[in-house]
Every structure is written in C-alpha cells, then in structure tokens.
Amino acid sequence: MAESIAVRVDWRALWASGDLFRFCFVSCGILLHATNETMIATIMPAMVGDISGVELVSWSLALYELGAISAGAAAGRLVSYVPLRTNMAVAALLYAAGALTCAASPSMPVFLLGRVVEGLGGGALVSLAFVSVERLFERRIWPQLFAIISGIWGVAAFAGPMLGALAAQYLSWRWAFGLFSVGGFAMAAASLIVLAGTAAKVEPRAAASSPRFPFLPLACLAVAVTLIASAGVSIEVVRSSILLLLGLVGLVLFFTLDSRSPEARLFPSGLFDWRSEVGTGMTVIAAFSIATCSFAIYGPLILTSLHGISVLTTGYIIAAESISWSVLSIVVASAPPHRERAIIVTGAFMITAGVAGFAYSVPAGSIPLILACAMLQGGGFGIAYPFVTRIIVSDAPEGERTIASSAVPTMQRIGYAVGAALAGIIANASGFSEGLSGATAAGVARWLFVAFVPLGMLGCLAAVRSSTKI
Missing domain, CATH: 1.20.1250.20 (MFS general substrate transporter like domains)
Structure with missing residues (x-):
C-alpha cells in the first residue's frame, strides 16, 4: 500500500505548476513528426501525378529518416549547451521550413530537399520530447509520461494516412504539407512563451560532461544509404551493382566506426x-x-x-x-x-x-x-x-x-x-x-x-x- 501511495501521480498539482501543460505542448512535436511520417504514403499517388519523379519515390522516406536519425542524436546533446525552449523553437522552424518547401515544390528534387529539412526538424522534436521528461519531471512518474507519449504516437500513426488520403482526394496534397508548415511555425513561436518559465530552462553543462557527437559514423551512414538509393534511380547493371556494393560496404563501415567510438556510440557491443x-x-x-x-x-x-x-x-x-x-x-x-x-x-x-x-x-x-x-x-x-x-x-x-x-x-x-x-x-x-x-x-x-x-x-x-x- 505504501508503494502504491508513493507512485501516485498528483496530476492536478502538476497542471497547476505548469509542468504538465509544458509536457503536453512539447509532445505536440511528436504528433507533428509522426503524422507527417505516416502521411506520405497516401499522398504519393497524387504527388507523383503532379510533379512526376516516380523513380525517386523511395527517397522521400530514406532522406526523411536520415535527417531524423542525425537530428535526434544531436538534440540529446545540444540541450547540455542551449536551453530547451531554444532547441524546440529551432527544431520547429526547421520542420516548418521543410514542410513549406514540400508544399511549394515544383519538382521531385526540390520536394526531397524539403523532406531532408523536415526530417531534421521532426527528429529533433521527438528527441526533445523525451528529453523534456527527464528535465521537467521526477523519475517516479516517467512511466506514466512515456505511456502518454506512446498514446500520442498511436494517434499519429492512425491520423497520418487518413489525413493524407483526405487531403489528396478532396483538396490537394500540397495542402497537407501547408498545414504542417503552419503547425511548425506556430509551435516555434509558442515555444518561446510556453517554455519561458524557470522550470523549463536548462542550465548549460560543462562541455566535458556531454559525449561528443558521432559525426563520422553518421556521415558514413548517410553516404551509404544515398549510394544504395542512387543504385536504383537509373538501372544499369554495372553502375547499379557497384553503387549497391559500395553502399553495403558503407553500412558495414558505419557499424564498425560506431563500435570503435565507446564514448559516443549509438549501439551496444555485440550488435549482430x-x-x-x-x-x-x-x-x-x-x-x-x-x-x-x-x-x-x-x-x-x-x-x-x-x-x-x-x-x-x-x-x-x-x-x-x-x-x-x-x-x-x-x-x-x-x-x-x-x-x-x-x-x-x-x-x-x-x-x-x-x-x-x-x-x-x-x-x-x-x-x-x-x-x-x-x-x-x-x-x-x-x-x-x-x-x-x-x-x-x-x-x-x-x-x-x-x-x-x-x-x-x-x-x-x-x-x-x-x-x-x-x-x-x-x-x-x-x-x-x-x-x-x-x-x-x-x-x-x-x-x-x-x-x-x-x-x-x-x-x-x-x-x-x-x-x-x-
């Protein structure tokens, strides 16, 4: 019984303090990211019919995920040097700029550029949502907060495909990205207000206390995935085979470099x-x-x-x-x-x-x-x-x-x-x-x-x- 009382969450007090409201606000970044990520499949037919480039369709997810991986790894480290609200505002601006680029894109290459920028912003927003749990709340209520995050992700996974399908069928696929752009700009502006309280600010830590950013492994990963994707743009047996082989070698190199950087590694030892x-x-x-x-x-x-x-x-x-x-x-x-x-x-x-x-x-x-x-x-x-x-x-x-x-x-x-x-x-x-x-x-x-x-x-x-x- 004592244990049960110890872990009981006083949601009313958390709301009164403003911390719960700030958490809900920060979690909106997950909603923006996950809904956008799952929406792309159902708008693809309308988008390809408008700007063509069907041979580059797979790049839309590959580049988005590369941006999200890189930004997610960076965001967890940047909060040691820059306040949470600044990180949130910059991440939301990147996301909004990427969505706006996608909405206005006249061609598939421009659209893919927007997807990279979107991925950078979206990946950072997700990482910062998890960081906010650590920074704003006691460890004893983390499970409840992570459960809320899981629920938000589930709602987004359901809403994304439906939003894309409805926009493509009744409006335009550009409207969907335009909506996300507005959401990103609104979140960036609101971050400076909602996260302005002393409880939401982060005191910079000493540089030595934060692990260095894995630039080389992530750069190797980006090159490897790009080589593999490039192998399929124009199918020529020799050229495509060489690019695919180089890409696979790059993946092996990525995991090797990561295993040799214990102070900044992304994966545990004995990976495979x-x-x-x-x-x-x-x-x-x-x-x-x-x-x-x-x-x-x-x-x-x-x-x-x-x-x-x-x-x-x-x-x-x-x-x-x-x-x-x-x-x-x-x-x-x-x-x-x-x-x-x-x-x-x-x-x-x-x-x-x-x-x-x-x-x-x-x-x-x-x-x-x-x-x-x-x-x-x-x-x-x-x-x-x-x-x-x-x-x-x-x-x-x-x-x-x-x-x-x-x-x-x-x-x-x-x-x-x-x-x-x-x-x-x-x-x-x-x-x-x-x-x-x-x-x-x-x-x-x-x-x-x-x-x-x-x-x-x-x-x-x-x-x-x-x-x-x-």
Whole structure:
C-alpha cells in the first residue's frame, strides 16, 4: 500500500505548476513528426501525378529518416549547451521550413530537399520530447509520461494516412504539407512563451560532461544509404551493382566506426552477434524494419495505378496496420515472462506471412486479403517489438543499457532508410524507371514484396535462435 501511495501521480498539482501543460505542448512535436511520417504514403499517388519523379519515390522516406536519425542524436546533446525552449523553437522552424518547401515544390528534387529539412526538424522534436521528461519531471512518474507519449504516437500513426488520403482526394496534397508548415511555425513561436518559465530552462553543462557527437559514423551512414538509393534511380547493371556494393560496404563501415567510438556510440557491443540476446534481438529489429517498408512506400501508388483503388481506401488499410500494432501490443503487454519468447517468434512469423501475402494480394487487388496482410504485419510488430526491446536492454552489459534502450528505435529508423533505398532499386528495376502506368505497376507489384521475403525469414530465424537461449 505504501508503494502504491508513493507512485501516485498528483496530476492536478502538476497542471497547476505548469509542468504538465509544458509536457503536453512539447509532445505536440511528436504528433507533428509522426503524422507527417505516416502521411506520405497516401499522398504519393497524387504527388507523383503532379510533379512526376516516380523513380525517386523511395527517397522521400530514406532522406526523411536520415535527417531524423542525425537530428535526434544531436538534440540529446545540444540541450547540455542551449536551453530547451531554444532547441524546440529551432527544431520547429526547421520542420516548418521543410514542410513549406514540400508544399511549394515544383519538382521531385526540390520536394526531397524539403523532406531532408523536415526530417531534421521532426527528429529533433521527438528527441526533445523525451528529453523534456527527464528535465521537467521526477523519475517516479516517467512511466506514466512515456505511456502518454506512446498514446500520442498511436494517434499519429492512425491520423497520418487518413489525413493524407483526405487531403489528396478532396483538396490537394500540397495542402497537407501547408498545414504542417503552419503547425511548425506556430509551435516555434509558442515555444518561446510556453517554455519561458524557470522550470523549463536548462542550465548549460560543462562541455566535458556531454559525449561528443558521432559525426563520422553518421556521415558514413548517410553516404551509404544515398549510394544504395542512387543504385536504383537509373538501372544499369554495372553502375547499379557497384553503387549497391559500395553502399553495403558503407553500412558495414558505419557499424564498425560506431563500435570503435565507446564514448559516443549509438549501439551496444555485440550488435549482430547471435551468441548474445542483443545480437539476435537487433537482427530481428533490423531485418523486419527493412522488410516491411515496401507497402508503406509503394502500396497506395500501386493500388491506385493498377486497380483504381481510391487513396482513401488505402489510407484505411495503412491505418488498420497501425491499429493492429497498438491493439495487439496492449493485449500481450501483461503476458508472463515465460511467454515472451513464444510471443516474439509468433510475431516474427506473422510479419513474414504479411510480407509474403502482399506478393499475392497486391497484384490480385483483393482488398480483404491486402487488409489481412497489413494487419498481420502490423500486429506481428505490435506483439514482438516490446518484448524484443526488453530482452535486448536486459541482456546488454550494465554500463550499456541506456545505449541499448535508445539503440532499438535508432536501428528501426536505419532499417526504414535502408529498406526504402532497396525498395527503390527493386521498384525501378521492375518497371517504375520507365514511368508510372498500369503496366509498370503490374511489373512492380509482385517483386517488390517477394524480394524481401528472405529478410523476413532471417528475422524469423533470429527470433527462433533467441527463443532457444537459456
């Protein structure tokens, strides 16, 4: 009973102090970022029809994620030198400027530039939301605040595809980005007022107390993903093979450089070593993050071009994937520890079944089957992700558990960026390099998912390997 009283949260007092209001305000940055991130799929058909550039579609996610990874890593360090409100204002301005560039873009290259700037701002906003929990609140109520953040993310994952579909169908895809731009500028202005109280200010720390920023590894990652994405822009066997190989070598170099920078590393040791839970768990996260990109990027584009399915319907399907993730995650949240590994393996096979199922259902245009595959993919992630994360963090060395907890979402973002780049190669090699049409969409529809089934099988193998460990 004493424990229960000790952790009881006095929300009324927190609101009266202004700290809870500030937290809710800062969390709006997550809403801006996540809604924008999930919206892009359903506006893509209308956008490509307006400014063309279907061969560069995959870059929209890859570049956004690269910007978010870099800014997220930087924001956690900058708060040691610059007050929280200044960081928030700059991040929101970057986000707004990127959204405005996207809204006004006359061509795909300009749009992609806007996506990079958007990613920088959005990634910083997310990182600062988590930093605000540490800076503004006592440790004892962090779980409740992180639960609120998870709820906000779930709402955004559902709202993004629907907002994009509604804007594309009834207004214009440019209106969607214009709305986010207004939101970003409003948040930047409000940050200077809402976060002006003494409780929201951050005293700069000594430079020596903050780890240095991993410039070289992140630069290597950016170059590697760009090389992989470039391999698919114009398909030529020799040129594309060389760029792909160089990109894969760059990824290996990125992880090598990170492992050799213990004072500024992004990942725990033994990253892909299958003799440890960290290695198998990170393999699961990486493999499935890469393997599940295809439908989010190209699904609506293929379905509208090949089968004439409305973007609103595709929005419902993508939203259903997010809902199944959230619902099943809640359903298994209280599972006993001895069930965790079985749940992880079940989730892994659900994801792989969803990816393989898309290879049949998308070319066939069967909405019920496509919906079922989307829910398998999202639900599989929903039941496996929390337990994989817990196992990775608990198995990490004592001094690396903080790094391990932040490494899981970082690995997921890297997987999305790499997956988007690889999906671009497959889509363009299968026909999209010749332009968007029903015929080219038919050629892309099957191979875009079949090609990622081996990665799904690798994720399943890693999950089974993890489940056999004692």
